[in-house]
Each structure stands twice: as structure tokens, then as C-alpha cells.
Amino acid sequence: TDGPLVLGIETSCDETGVGIVRGHTLLADAVASSVEEHARFGGVVPEVASRAHLEAMVPTIERACETAGIKLYEVDAVAVTSGPGLAGALLVGVAAAKALALGLGKPLYGVNHLASHVAVDQLEHGPLPEPCVAMLVSGGHSSLLKVSDVTTGVEPLGATIDDAAGEAFDKVARLLGLPFPGGPHVDRAARSGSSVAIDFPRGLTSGRDLERHRFDFSFSGLKTAVARWVEARERSGEPVPVADVAASFQEAVCDVLTRKAVDAAVRHGIDDILIGGGVAANSRLRVLAEERAAAKGIRVRVPRPGLCTDNGAMVAALGSELVARGRRPSALDLPADSSLPV
Ligand code: KG4
Numbered sequence: 293t294d295g296p297l298v299l300g301i302e303t304s305c306d307e308t309g310v311g312i313v314r315g316h317t318l319l320a321d322a323v324a325s326s327v328e329e330h331a332r333f334g335g336v337v338p339e340v341a342s343r344a345h346l347e348a349m350v351p352t353i354e355r356a357c358e359t360a361g362i363k364l365y366e367v368d369a370v371a372v373t374s375g376p377g378l379a380g381a382l383l384v385g386v387a388a389a390k391a392l393a394l395g396l397g398k399p400l401y402g403v404n405h406l407a408s409h410v411a412v413d414q415l416e417h418g419p420l421p422e423p424c425v426a427m428l429v430s431g432g433h434s435s436l437l438k439v440s441d442v443t444t445g446v447e448p449l450g451a452t453i454d455d456a457a458g459e460a461f462d463k464v465a466r467l468l469g470l471p472f473p474g475g476p477h478v479d480r481a482a483r484s485g486s487s488v489a490i491d492f493p494r495g496l497t498s499g500r501d502l503e504r505h506r507f508d509f510s511f512s513g514l515k516t517a518v519a520r521w522v523e524a525r526e527r528s529g530e531p532v533p534v535a536d537v538a539a540s541f542q543e544a545v546c547d548v549l550t551r552k553a554v555d556a557a558v559r560h561g562i563d564d565i566l567i568g569g570g571v572a573a574n575s576r577l578r579v580l581a582e583e584r585a586a587a588k589g590i591r592v593r594v595p596r597p598g599l600c601t602d603n604g605a606m607v608a609a610l611g612s613e614l615v616a617r618g619r620r621p622s623a624l625d626l627p628a629d630s631s632l633p634v
Pocket residue numbers: 305429430431432433457458459461462473474475476479569570571572573574575600601602
């Protein structure tokens with residue numbers, strides 16, 4: 293196949309990702325995660341993540357090249373996540389990408405982490421539907437975006453005003469005694485529970501809250517409601533019905549997310565919704581999104597779970613689009629920007 297050979301580096305959180313693509317074809321997606329080192333703290337520790345990136349960077353680059361069956365000098369362009377994310381973690385990736393670009397004499401492309409969560413879908417489903425509404429839900433972000441051009445035209449429609457969706461899953465998992473990261477465990481537990489057993493609150497979905505925050509999310513009230521419910525149960529001495537709590541909580545999150553994503557598409561006259569981020573792996577979210585979108589004649593695209601979580605392939609995918617669309621490379625003094633806007 294043709295297209296430029298692009299190497300992408302991702303270090304915005306706890307995964308060291310190096311991906312290699314040619315055009316829309318994925319050749320390698322090497323990921324080293326420090327998630328186990330963070331597990332005992334119940335969340336990602338920035339300093340631990342930065343050190344882990346530094347240790348993993350060169351071996352992960354080597355592994356990606358081996359898998360892709362290429363030599364580093366064949367790379368046409370180097371792309372890297374320049375933000376948003378953890379400052380120290382981003383710096384490791386940005387420094388490595390600059391060194392590569394400088395050493396190889398090839399262009400450097402700093403990319404936005406959120407836009408690359410969108411671009412990754414082209415590796416699985418081909419050319420991106422533009423315009424589309426993108427819903428990115430992970431442990432670090434929960435955003436609704438209007439994407440008219442993934443390389444230049446990504447407009448935020450809304451975001452969480454407190455916890456990210458994945459963060460809510462992780463905190464509720466902890467309350468239920470499930471391991472970190474909790475999302476997959478809550479998903480699994482929910483399968484044997486009832487989603488209507490407990491009526492948990494849906495934040496920012498009615499009245500003035502909805503008017504003011506039509507496409508924003510709030511999950512901290514939900515998390516508190518789950519905590520209160522579980523505490524009351526424990527006080528009464530009755531066992532906590534883990535599966536029912538998990539299913540009812542998961543339903544509340546997925547209800548709000550899918551309602552707002554479909555509403556955003558309808559109001560903007562857009563026919564495609566793209567879902568990304570770790571929470572996109574949630575089984576109920578996928579089903580409910582399909583169901584509600586189909587009712588409005590809207591299509592839903594979700595990359596496979598391995599491409600939804602943070603990885604280097606997504607950065608390479610966006611880099612490849614930047615090259616293909618003739619966008620200008622970044623300067624070699626590209627900064628890491630922890631709060632980079634889309
Ligand atoms: O994108 P990601 O790997 O990293 C960032 O946070 O940027 O997302 C990880 C998040 C965690 O909060 C994890 O609990 C959540 O995604 N997650 C899930 C599922 N799989 C992962 N949440 C709900 N259901 C899942 N099946």
C-alpha cells in the first residue's frame with residue numbers, strides 16, 4: 293500500500309505507545325503500560341508515569357520497528373502527542389520525538405491527544421466521516437467534539453465539569469471492592485445485575501442544568517449517590533448487591549453519554565458519531581449508542597478496544613493525515629502543553 297510511513301509516540305498518561313502506519317494501514321502498535329505500578333495507589337501517579345516512560349521509550353520504539361518490519365531510517369515523519377496530558381509524561385514523548393526527527397532529518401508533527409483519539413478510527417474503518425460528532429470517554433477526559441476536519445477543525449461542544457466517565461467507573465469499582473482500573477470489572481459485574489434495580493441520578497439532563505450544560509457531563513453526583521447507597525446497605529448489615537449496583541450505575545453513565553451524543557448530532561445535523569477512549573470498550577455503551585443513534589438515522593463508529601485506549605497508533609494515524617493533507621510540520625522547539633485545547 294502507499295502513503296507516508298509515519299511513526300507516532302504517545303505518552304500523555306500511563307501508556308508508552310509507539311505506533312507505525314503507512315497511509316491508513318496499521319503496521320505496528322507497541323504499548324508498554326505502567327498501570328500495574330499505579331494500581332496500589334488507586335490512580336495514576338504522575339512521577340511514576342514519567343519514569344516508566346523514560347525506561348520504556350527506546351525498547352518500545354525498537355519493538356514497533358521490529359513488528360512493522362522496518363528500519364527507523366525509513367520513517368518519513370515523526371508524530372507525537374504534545375498535549376493535553378500529564379506534563380512530565382508528555383515531555384518524555386516530546387523529547388524522544390524531537391531527537392528522532394532531528395536525527396533522521398524528518399519532519400516532526402505535534403498532535404492533540406483528543407484529535408488523535410478520533411483519527412485512529414481510520415485504521416479500522418477507513419476514511420473518517422467528516423463532519424462527525426466525537427465522544428471521547430476515558431479516565432482522563434470526557435468530551436463531545438464536533439469534527440469538521442480532524443487536522444484543523446475540531447470544536448469542543450462540551451466536557452465533564454467534574455469527574456471523567458472512566459474516573460467514575462474506577463471510583464465506583466473501588467467502592468464495590470473491585471480492582472483498578474475498575475471499568476472492565478464493573479462492566480463484567482453488571483452483566484449479571486439489573487440496570488433498573490436502583491435509580492441513580494443522571495447529571496445535567498434536565499431543567500436549568502440541561503439548558504446551561506446541554507453537552508456537558510457531571511459524574512461526581514452519581515459517584516456520591518452510589519457511595520451513599522452502598523454505605524447505607526453496609527450500615528444495615530445486609531450484603532451489597534454488587535452486580536445490581538454495577539448495572540444500575542453503568543446504565544446511568546451510558547444513558548447520559550448516549551443521550552447527549554445523539555442530541556449533539558441531531559442538533560448539528562450530523563449523521564455520524566464516533567466513540568473513543570477507554571470507556572468506549574464498555575459493552576452497554578456500545579449497544580445503547582447503536583440503538584439510540586439508529587432511531588435517528590445516525591451511524592456509530594467505535595474502533596476496537598485496543599485502539600480506543602491510549603496508544604501510539606492513534607498518534608501515527610493523525611500524523612499520517614497531517615502529511616496527507618499537506619499540513620505544516622511543527623518546529624523543533626515544540627512545547628509539551630498539559631492543557632492543550634483542541
Ligand atoms: O483511554 P484510557 O486507556 O486511558 C485514559 O484514561 O486516557 O482509558 C482508561 C479508562 C479507565 O478509567 C477504565 O476504567 C475505563 O477506561 N474502561 C472502561 C472499560 N474498559 C476500560 N470503563 C467502562 N467499561 C469498560 N469496559
